[in-house]
Amino acid sequence: MSTDIQGTSDRRWLADLRVTLTDEHAAQTARLTELTADTGDPGEAHTRGALIAATRLSQDRIAAALRRIADGRYGTCDTCGAQIPPERLEVVPHARFCVPCQRKHDG
Known part of the structure; x- marks a missing residue:
């Protein structure tokens, strides 16, 4: 029974995360639209370019x-297949790697 409760809790957390990430994606899309509007000020081009990137x-x-999340792979390291700790995912929700693999990836 605790497995069902844990599973329900995990599904709820994942559903909430999906909503949060979807909202954040929409906010970033709106920001990108604002940033790509031409202000006509060539002095802002470099800064705006960095913000767009x-x-x-x-x-x-x-x-x-x-x-x-949609594929059922969220929270699994892309390199070694280990579970990414929930604490890491809370801080870096888009994390693709566990910490050891992230260190190797960053070189």
């Missing part, structure tokens, strides 16, 4: 996390 990266990471 960061926003697109955030969008890509969120979209990938949503795909992993």
Whole structure:
């Protein structure tokens, strides 16, 4: 019975996370729309370009996390297949790797 409760808790947490990530993706999309509007100020181009790149990266990471949730792979390390600790996922919800594999990936 505790397995059912844990499973229900996990499903609820995942459903809540999906909503949060979907909302964040929509917010990043709106931000990207604002950033790509031409203000006509060439002095802002460099800063705006950096903000656009960061926003697109955030969008890509969120979209990938949503795909992993849909595929049932969320929370599993892409490299070694180990479970990513829930504490890490709370801090970095788009994490693809466990900490040891992330360190190897970052070099």
